[in-house]
């Protein structure tokens with residue numbers, strides 16, 4: 001099994017780290033990245049083969065993971081055209097649809113589009129996946145195996161929904177980190193040390209997420225259970241809702257989805 005990564009940045013690091021931990025052989029993994037620092041980090045951390053240019057990388061891998069920024073993709077894949085054999089191409093790029101990728105890859109049709117997220121770094125990612133009709137079940141299983149190394153996966157039938165996956169779970173960790181930042185800021189204003197604030201904020205988010213995951217009940221009911229009539233939570237939620245926190249989160253997710261579609265049109269729309 002030969003796996004080639006195009007791009008060795010944040011997400012490639014997360015995926016490769018998870019794959020090596022799950023028993024993929026580092027010797028089977030190749031990465032193309034023009035950055036000497038990125039290559040040194042990957043080689044030192046995981047012992048994978050790193051290449052400065054596509055020309056140095058092996059032809060016809062079993063899997064090619066496209067892990068460059070959407071804006072870098074078209075130029076980055078050009079040197080690989082005609083060298084892919086039957087590779088299953090797994091793109092993790094936001095916005096770019098599979099028809100554009102297929103054109104840029106010289107008509108290659110073995111393409112899976114995916115959207116992981118950064119908790120992949122600790123094996124706790126969630127990835128949405130969809131495939132062109134030309135990808136058979138073995139090809140899909142191969143793509144899924146790579147992404148399952150860093151968390152769970154969900155197949156999406158309609159590619160048009162991939163921008164929505166990006167808006168919810170791809171970008172989602174940033175929304176949660178913003179919430180943690182806000183809790184920590186409040187903790188500091190209430191007199192806690194940074195260490196105390198960090199522990200109180202992070203373990204609250206961890207515990208609440210674990211409870212929501214373990215429960216069959218909707219999040220709204222779990223929220224109501226915390227909210228005693230005339231109590232402290234009610235006072236907090238009143239201010240938060242008045243300030244538009246919930247509406248802001250929903251509107252933000254919709255803006256992320258719109259941006260994904262814009263990126264797709266902007267970068268992939270031409271022939």
Ligand SMILES: NC(=O)C1=CN([C@@H]2O[C@H](COP(=O)(O)OP(=O)(O)OC[C@H]3O[C@@H](n4cnc5c(N)ncnc54)[C@H](OP(=O)(O)O)[C@@H]3O)[C@@H](O)[C@H]2O)C=CC1
Pocket residue numbers: 006007008009010011012032033034035038066067068069070072075076077092093094115116117118170171
């Ligand atoms: N960050 C996230 O939370 C998520 C990101 N994604 C998607 O993952 C992809 C990668 O994102 P991320 O890892 O954050 O980005 P990074 O910028 O960290 O990684 C991209 C890497 O590709 C390198 N690169 C640039 N040009 C080329 C080239 N021609 N050939 C090979 N490598 C090249 C970059 O080098 P240099 O820095 O020198 O340009 C960089 O090291 C994006 O498409 C993004 O949409 C998906 C899910 C979540």
Ligand SMILES: O=C(O)[C@@H]1CCC=N1
Pocket residue numbers: 094166170171
């Ligand atoms: O912000 C972005 O465009 C990427 C895609 C999902 C998370 N980060």
